[in-house]
Amino acid sequence: xxxxxxxxxxxxxxxxxxxxxxxxxxxxxxxxxxxxxxxxxxxxxxxxxxxxxxxxxxxxxxxxxxxxxxxxxxxxxxxxxxxxxxxxxxxxxxxxxxxxxxxxxxxxxxxxxxxxxxxxxxxxxxxxxxxxxxxxxxxxxxxxxxxxxxxxxxxxxxxxxxxxxxxxxxxxxxxxxxxxxxxxxxxxxxxxxxxxxxxxxxxxxxxxxxxxxxxxxxxxxxxxxxxxxxxxxxxxxxxxxxxxxxxxxxxxxxxxxxxx
DNA sequence: ATGGTAGAAGGTCTA
Numbered sequence: 286x287x288x289x290x291x292x293x294x295x296x297x298x299x300x301x302x303x304x305x306x307x308x309x310x311x312x313x314x315x316x317x318x319x320x321x322x323x324x325x326x327x328x329x330x331x332x333x334x335x336x337x338x339x340x341x342x343x344x345x346x347x348x349x350x351x352x353x354x355x356x357x358x359x360x361x362x363x364x365x366x367x368x369x370x371x372x373x374x375x376x377x378x379x380x381x382x383x384x385x386x387x388x389x390x391x392x393x394x395x396x397x398x399x400x401x402x403x404x405x406x407x408x409x410x411x412x413x414x415x416x417x418x419x420x421x422x423x424x425x426x427x428x429x430x431x432x433x434x435x436x437x438x439x440x441x442x443x444x445x446x447x448x449x450x451x452x453x454x455x456x457x458x459x460x461x462x463x464x465x466x467x468x469x470x471x472x473x474x475x476x477x478x479x480x481x482x483x484x485x486x487x488x489x490x491x492x493x494x495x496x497x498x499x500x501x502x503x504x505x506x507x508x509x510x511x512x513x514x515x516x517x518x519x520x521x522x523x524x525x526x527x528x529x530x531x532x533x534x535x536x537x538x539x540x541x542x543x544x545x
Numbered sequence: 546a547t548g549g550t551a552g553a554a555g556g557t558c559t560a
Contacts, residue, residue, distance in 0.1 A: 493550040
């Protein structure tokens, strides 16, 4: 089963690129971030025509996530538990039930950016990460295969950014953000991309500004974390870097994992 | 020190 995550930066602008990529990559399950529309404006029919079940957690103008699956979905949940006043659409979760394999729970997330830091947006990011850790702990207790995939807006290590010193004060690379990410990772997850390639430079985002793509000024912030039971089924993982060089690209590229 | 780009929106705000 191939599971992918892609921050599309507007689902409707990116639709041609996404369909083209689906055709080539043939993912079974996809979580999307920054769809930037309400549920009614999500192009569900286009994906249903490709054979996907479609679940959307949208929002006007900002954020918005979706989950697409070739297999039946059970127990779809929208919103990260732990704060009833949080109305930002950043989390969707469901149990994916293939016909010929064990089920896998898939969590799609769009973690807050947190800039400028320090400040209220950074506080919101760190609180959101505490809630994500709680959700992860609850799911780990079930000892089932699950995957947490999405735009984490965290650069885990210095080798995941082209200019570590220049990013030292950024909310994506500050010590508190990285510590919170490690706290989640060290609960027992496997970082699928690092599992596949322990030492490579594997950026997933290049800013639209300052010719970042041309200079390869990238950062690695889109991640797929595997629970121990999912990691046992790990086959391969990758970053589809070429997508960034296409016409009208997202500033992120798709990241994927294959599990048995 | 500023601004550079992109998207939703039709103000600026977010990234």
